[in-house]
Amino acid sequence: MGATTRLLCACxxxxxxxxxxxxxxxxxxxxxxxxxxxxxxxxxxxxxDVQVDFAAGGAYVAEATExxxxxxxxxxxxxxxxxxxxxxxxxxxxxxxxxARLGGGADQDRASVSLRTLSSAREREAALALMQMVLQQxxxxxxxxxREKARAIAGIREADTRPGSIAAKRFARALYPQHPYGRVxxxxxxxxxxxxDLIAFYRAHYGARRAVVSIIGDLSRAEAEAxxxxxxxxxxxxxxxxxxxxxxxxxxxxxRVEHPATxxxxxxxxxxxxxxDPDFFPLLVGNYILGGGGFVSRLMxxxxxxxxxxxxxxxxxxxxxxxGPFQIGLQTKREQAQAALKVVEDVxxxxxxxxxxxxxxxxxxxxLADGFPxxxxxxxxxxxxxxxxxxxxxxxTYLDDFPRKVEAVTAAEIRAAFRKHVRPExxxxxxxxxx
Amino acid sequence: MxxxxxxxxxxxxxxxxxxxxxxxxxxxxxxxxxxxAMAAGAALANPHEKILANGLRVIVQEDRRAPTAVHMVWYxxxxxDEVDGTSGVAHVLEHMMFKGTRTLRPGExxxxxxxxxxRDNAFTSLxxxxxxxxxxxxxxxxxxxxxxxxxxxxxxxxxxxxxxxRVVMEERRLxxxxxxxxxxxxxxxxxxxxxxxxxxxxxxxxxxxxNMTAADARDWYRxxxxxxxxxxxxxxxxxxxxxxxxxxxxxxxxxxxALPERKPQSEPAQVGIxxxxxxxxxxxxxxxxxWKVPVLRDLHKERExxxxxxxxxxxxxxxxARLARNLVRDAKVAVSAGAGYxxxxxxxxxxxxxxxxxxxKGVAELEAxxxxxxARVANEGVGAQELERVKTQVIAAQVYKRDSMMAQAMEIxxxxxxxxxxxxxxxxxxxxxxxxxxxxxxxxxxxxxxxxLTVAVLDPQxxxxxxxxxxxSTGRH
Numbered sequence: 001m002g003a004t005t006r007l008l009c010a011c012x013x014x015x016x017x018x019x020x021x022x023x024x025x026x027x028x029x030x031x032x033x034x035x036x037x038x039x040x041x042x043x044x045x046x047x048x049d050v051q052v053d054f055a056a057g058g059a060y061v062a063e064a065t066e067x068x069x070x071x072x073x074x075x076x077x078x079x080x081x082x083x084x085x086x087x088x089x090x091x092x093x094x095x096x097x098x099x100a101r102l103g104g105g106a107d108q109d110r111a112s113v114s115l116r117t118l119s120s121a122r123e124r125e126a127a128l129a130l131m132q133m134v135l136q137q138x139x140x141x142x143x144x145x146x147r148e149k150a151r152a153i154a155g156i157r158e159a160d161t162r163p164g165s166i167a168a169k170r171f172a173r174a175l176y177p178q179h180p181y182g183r184v185x186x187x188x189x190x191x192x193x194x195x196x197d198l199i200a201f202y203r204a205h206y207g208a209r210r211a212v213v214s215i216i217g218d219l220s221r222a223e224a225e226a227x228x229x230x231x232x233x234x235x236x237x238x239x240x241x242x243x244x245x246x247x248x249x250x251x252x253x254x255x256r257v258e259h260p261a262t263x264x265x266x267x268x269x270x271x272x273x274x275x276x277d278p279d280f281f282p283l284l285v286g287n288y289i290l291g292g293g294g295f296v297s298r299l300m301x302x303x304x305x306x307x308x309x310x311x312x313x314x315x316x317x318x319x320x321x322x323x324g325p326f327q328i329g330l331q332t333k334r335e336q337a338q339a340a341l342k343v344v345e346d347v348x349x350x351x352x353x354x355x356x357x358x359x360x361x362x363x364x365x366x367x368l369a370d371g372f373p374x375x376x377x378x379x380x381x382x383x384x385x386x387x388x389x390x391x392x393x394x395x396x397t398y399l400d401d402f403p404r405k406v407e408a409v410t411a412a413e414i415r416a417a418f419r420k421h422v423r424p425e426x427x428x429x430x431x432x433x434x435x
Numbered sequence: 436m437x438x439x440x441x442x443x444x445x446x447x448x449x450x451x452x453x454x455x456x457x458x459x460x461x462x463x464x465x466x467x468x469x470x471x472a473m474a475a476g477a478a479l480a481n482p483h484e485k486i487l488a489n490g491l492r493v494i495v496q497e498d499r500r501a502p503t504a505v506h507m508v509w510y511x512x513x514x515x516d517e518v519d520g521t522s523g524v525a526h527v528l529e530h531m532m533f534k535g536t537r538t539l540r541p542g543e544x545x546x547x548x549x550x551x552x553x554r555d556n557a558f559t560s561l562x563x564x565x566x567x568x569x570x571x572x573x574x575x576x577x578x579x580x581x582x583x584x585x586x587x588x589x590x591x592x593x594x595x596x597x598x599x600x601r602v603v604m605e606e607r608r609l610x611x612x613x614x615x616x617x618x619x620x621x622x623x624x625x626x627x628x629x630x631x632x633x634x635x636x637x638x639x640x641x642x643x644x645x646n647m648t649a650a651d652a653r654d655w656y657r658x659x660x661x662x663x664x665x666x667x668x669x670x671x672x673x674x675x676x677x678x679x680x681x682x683x684x685x686x687x688x689x690x691x692x693a694l695p696e697r698k699p700q701s702e703p704a705q706v707g708i709x710x711x712x713x714x715x716x717x718x719x720x721x722x723x724x725x726w727k728v729p730v731l732r733d734l735h736k737e738r739e740x741x742x743x744x745x746x747x748x749x750x751x752x753x754x755x756a757r758l759a760r761n762l763v764r765d766a767k768v769a770v771s772a773g774a775g776y777x778x779x780x781x782x783x784x785x786x787x788x789x790x791x792x793x794x795x796k797g798v799a800e801l802e803a804x805x806x807x808x809x810a811r812v813a814n815e816g817v818g819a820q821e822l823e824r825v826k827t828q829v830i831a832a833q834v835y836k837r838d839s840m841m842a843q844a845m846e847i848x849x850x851x852x853x854x855x856x857x858x859x860x861x862x863x864x865x866x867x868x869x870x871x872x873x874x875x876x877x878x879x880x881x882x883x884x885x886x887x888l889t890v891a892v893l894d895p896q897x898x899x900x901x902x903x904x905x906x907x908s909t910g911r912h
Contacts, residue, residue: 044500045837088764092755096824099831118834150794151763151770157718158791161898163613260716260899261613263605294554295533295545305542308601311609331609363550370552374569377501378838 024376026386026396027221033208035232038386039224040216042379046119048217049383050128051104052135052231053391055241056111056205059180059322068193070152070185075140075201076106077148079113082139091130100127102134108181109244109321110391111205114383119218128227135206136234140198153187164331167265167432170255174428175271175325179247207238212390216379244322247271249426257432264337264434268344269327272421275319275392279417281405283317286414288364289356290348291315291328296363302347303330309340317421321392326422337434352422355415369403482847482857483675485682489691490663493682494847494857496670498840504572504671505844508582509852512659513562514639515632515782516697521651523639526559527603528652528660532566533557534595536588541595544581551577559637562781563852569841572672579667579685586665587689589656596649604645607638615715615893619723623891626711627725631702633782661692666851670844702727702783709889717895719770722798723789724805727887728878731778734859734866740778741866742874743786743882748825749817749875750774750788750808755824757808758788768796768804779853779863786882798892812879817872826868833864 027039035052058072080102081088095102100117113135117127159165169184176182213228249271273279284292291299291314303313313330328348332340356364376382376399389398482496514525535541548555553570568578611617621636628634639647667686669678705727731740751758751774758772772790788809792801836842847857855863 045834047834047838089755089760092753092760093824096753096755097820097827099827101835116835118831147764147767150767154719154770154791154794161716161718161895258899263608263613293549295542296549301542304602306598308598309605311602311606332605333608363546367549367552370571371554372552373501373503373571374552374554377503377840380838 024382024399026389026399027224028390028396029225031208031213031225031228031232033211033229033232033235035208035211035213035228035235036390037213037215037224037228038390039214039221039228040382040386041219041221041224042216042382043218045379046218047116047379048119048124048219049114049116049215049379050131050227050231051112051114051214051383051387052131053110053112053212053214053387054206055109055210055321055391056201057107057109058183058185059108059244060205060241061180061183061201063180066192067183067186067189068197069183070190071193071197071201072111072205073106073185074145074148074152074190074193075198075205076104076111076113078140078144078198079138080134081144081148082141084133084137084139086130086133087139087141088144091134094126094130098123098126100130102127102131110387112387124219128230132231132234135231138202140195140202142195145193145195145198149190149193152185152190156185156187156190163259163261163263163265163432166257166259167267167329167430170257170430170432171267171269171325171327171428174253174255174430175250175269176247177250179245179271179322181247181271181320181322181324203236204238206236207240208232208235210238210241211235212387214383214386214390216383216386247323249423250428252425252427254429254431256434257430259433261433262334263331264334264340265329265331265432266337266341266344266430266434267327267329268341268427268429269325270423270426270428271323272317272326273319274323275321275388276394277319279413279421280319282409282413282417283421285361285364285368285406285409286351286356286418287315287317288368289360289414290351293364293367296367298347298351299328299330299344302343303332303340307340307343309333309336309343313344319392334433334435337431341429341431341434348422349424352415352418352424355411355418358411361409361411361414365406365409368406372403372406483679484857485679487662487683487687489687489689490661491682491686491689492666492851493679493686494666494668494851495673495675495678496668496843496847497673497675498670498837498843499672501840502572502672503569503840504575504669504673505567505569505840506575506578506582507565507567507668507844507848508586508665509563509565509668509848510659510665511562511852512564512655512664513560513781514635514637515561516659517632517635517655519635520643521639521647521655522635522643523603523607523637524647524651524655525564526637526639527600527644527647528655529557529559529564529566530599530603531591531596531652531656532585532589534599535590535592536584537590538588539581539584541592544585547577547581553578560852561633561637563848565848565852567841567844575669575671575673575678576681576685579681582667583685583689586660586662586686589660591649591653591656593649596652600644600647603638604641607641607644611636611638612641615713615717615895616721618715619713619721619891619893622711622713623723623725623889626709626891627705627727627785627889628702628783631700631783658695661694662686662689663691664694666848668844668848668851670840670847705887705889708885710892711890712892712894714894714896716898717893719791719893720798720895721789721791721893722802722805723787723891724802725785725787725889725891726883728776728784728786728882730780730782730784731855734855734862738866738870738874739878739881740784741870742878743776743784744778744867745822745825745870745875746809746812746879747774747776747786748828749812749821752825753828758790758805761808762790762801762804766804767793769793769801772801772805779850779855781853802890806883809879809883812876813883816876819872822870822872822875829864829867 104112310330315328318324551574555568557566762769769790776786
C-alpha cells in the first residue's frame, strides 16, 4: 500500500522552536537533584509524556588524538539495551506489556530519553520504573555494543552511497571544519569506540545538573515533582555543562562530489545563530518568506512553480547551542543543477538586497501569528517546545510572547538580520551528482 | 531533523501511506500500527455524519482540546483506478488541483490557506486521493469554500501542466529512481501482480509521465471528482451542526454525476514462485518476500485477515516482537527486519517480510531466516502472553491517537476509503482482539507456501571508481 504526497516532509521547513499564542501554562522548578523541570498539566487524554534531555549530544565528545565520533549516539542508543537487573529483551518485553513507548535520540547538542505511557496507575508506574532504570543504571553490555557498532557501521556505509546523506555530511564538514558540529561519525571512528568510552561519556554527561525534565499530561504538579526527582536523583555526579566553542565562519567555497544519481542534491548555507539570539524573530519571519513557508515561499515559487526544477526546495535556520546552520536545500535533475542553483542564488541575493515586500511581510505575520495554535495543539508538539525552552534557557513567557513578537517584526529588521547573518562571502555550496 | 539518530540503520519505505506525517518511528512499524490501529476505534466517542442530497458524506468528530481543526476531502479514486499508458495520472491531478480554478489563479489556493493561518497538503495512494488543511477552527468555512471550488471548477491550463509534470518527474527521481529500496518495492509489485492494477506505481512510470497531457488529467478529473465519489472529514474544535450547515452551503450545490463502472481486475492465481533481482548503487543488499494473502471483505464473517494482522504484530508489532529479537538482536543475521500486512485495502493484499542482512551474511541466509520465523509460528504457534502484547499495542495506539486530530481524521478517512464505515471501526477492534493463538498458527500454516510468493532482492552496485570520495573544492566563485 503506498502513497505519495505533493510535498515531501513539509514539516522540516522553517524553524523548529516557533511557539505559542497565549500558550498553556508552563510550570517550572528545580528538583532537589538539580535537574530543571518544565511541566504542563493536560487532562484531555489519559496519557503522560516525559522527556529528559542532557547536554550530551555529539558536540560534547571531547577532541582526542583518535577520532571517536559516534560515542554520543551509541551511549544514548545503549541506555535501554540493558539496565539494572534487566537485559534488553526484558526491557522490550515490559514496555510491550504495558503499551509504553520509550524513544529519544542524540543530535549535536542534546541526548534525550522520552517516554509515552497511559496515565493509568499500573502502566504509568511500570513505565517510569523502566525509564528510571534506563537513565540511572545502564549496563552497556559488551556484546550489545559490538552488535550495535556493526549495525551503525553498516548504516554509515549504506548512507555513504546515498546522494542526500553524502551531501548532508559534506555540508556539515564544510560549514564546521574546526568545530565539533562538523565531526561526523565514520565507520573508522565508530570501530574505535569501546565500552569504557561509553561509560566515561555517560558519567561525564548524564548528570542531573545537565538535565532538563519535560513532563506533560494527565497528572498533577505534585506527581510531576515526584517523577522528576525520582528520574534524576540517582544520575551520575557529572559536572555542569560547559559551553561549546564558537564556530568560525568558513570561507566561500563550492564542494562538488561525483555520483551516478539521476538527481543532483544541492545544499548551501553557513553557520548563523545560537538559540536565544535577539534576531530570531526577524529571521523566522524572513525565512518564512524566503523558503520556509511551504508552497508560498519565494524559493518554492521560483524554483518549483515557475520552472519545474525541483519537487522540494526549502530554507531554514536551526539555532543551536553554538551557531547553528542556515541552509537552503533542493534536488534537481543532474543536467539542470547549475541552472537551478543560479535561480536559488538569484532569489537569495535579491532577498538580501531588498528584503521582503510589505505584502509578503503582512502575509507571513498573518500565517505565523494566526496559525500559532496549530503549533501547540497536541501534547506531542508541546513537549518538544518544553524541551527546547528548558534546554536552551529560553524565557518561560516564550509561548505567550511569540505572536506579539511575530507581529512586531518589520521589513527593515528582516533585511538587517539577514544581512548580518547570511553573508555570501562565507557561504558554502555542496553539489552531489551535479553536472 | 533533530531526531535523526545516525547510529540507527533506517529502513526507508518511501511509499508508506502516512509518510507525510513525520513520525520518528521505524517506517515499517508505522505501517503496521496504522493498519492495526485503524482497525481499532475505542477512542471514537462521537463522530457524526450527514449525507448531502448530492451524495457527499460529511463526517465530523468534535474535539475541543485546542482551537484548531483538520478539514479533509477524500476521493474514492487512486492509482488503482488508472489504466495503462496514463499511470500516475491520479497523482498528477492531485498536483494540478493547486493550479487554479475559474476564479482562483495558480498558487492562490495555498496563499489563501496560508492567509488563514493554515497549512495544507494532499496525498495519493493506490486506493484514494485526499486533500487537507489544518487551520484555526474559525476558518473552516473558508477552507470548505476553497475545496468546493476546486471540486467543481478546476482549470487545467496546458502551460501550468507542462511545468507541473516536470515537478512530478523530479518527485519520481527523488522517491524512486535514486532510492534503491523503493525501486525494489516498485518492481516487486509489478512482478507480484500481472493483472491487478496494484502492479502500477502510484507515481507512474517515467515514460507515462513524459507522455502525459493536460487532457489526460482533465479526463481523470471529470471522471472521478464528483461529490458522490467523495467524503469530507472534519476533526477539531467545531460544532457538528455548524459544520453540516457550512458543508451544505459550500458543497451542497455541486451536482451529483454518474460514476464509471469499476471493474474488479482480479489477479489470477499465482502458480509458482517469482524471483527478481534489482541492481542499484548501494552498499547493503536487501531482500523482500511478498505472499498473496486474503483481504478483509466481510467484517463479520471472515476471521483470517484479523489473524494475519496479529501475525504481522507478532513478527514486528513492537520492539520485543520476533523479527527484531530473533534476527537482529539474537542471531544477528540482519541489521534490520520488518513485516507488514494491511487487511483493509480496496484491492488485493500482500503479506511482506523484508530485511537487510548483517555484515558477512547474504540475502539467501536472511531469506531463510525470515521464512523460518513464519514456519516457527506455523509449527509451534504463539504464546498467550505474546498475543496479549500485540493486542496491548493496538489498544495503547488507539489512546495515543487521541493526542492528534490529524491521526483521528486519517483513521476515519482511511477506513471509509476501503469501504469500512466509521461506525464499524469499533467492530474491527473487537475482532482483532478476539483472535486466538490457534487462528494465528492456522494462517501461518496456510498462506506462506512458495506458489504465491514473490521474492525481490536488491543487488547493490558499487559507486563508480572515485565517487563519492573524489570531490573538487573550487574555492571562491
